[in-house]
Amino acid sequence: MSSPAITTVVKMMESLPVDVQEQIAHHLREYINELQDEIQWSKSFERTQQKLVAAAQRAKQEIAEGKATTLDYDQL
Numbered sequence: 001m002s003s004p005a006i007t008t009v010v011k012m013m014e015s016l017p018v019d020v021q022e023q024i025a026h027h028l029r030e031y032i033n034e035l036q037d038e039i040q041w042s043k044s045f046e047r048t049q050q051k052l053v054a055a056a057q058r059a060k061q062e063i064a065e066g067k068a069t070t071l072d073y074d075q076l
């Protein structure tokens with residue numbers, strides 16, 4: 001079942017030439033794929049956020065205790 005927004009977009013697209021409809025469909029596919037990627041990244045970040053906070057707190061504590069060493073980019 002389509003939402004009113006989808007129905008409106010379909011009606012708008014139907015009033016355009018077929019080649020323009022194809023261009024719009026192509027752009028919409030790309031845009032929707034990008035949105036789906038962003039949703040996945042957000043979900044992934046939500047699942048790992050507490051671990052990231054804990055790692056940052058550990059790093060901050062190690063720095064305060066003098067246990068941290070400077071990263072040597074040449075050794076990577």
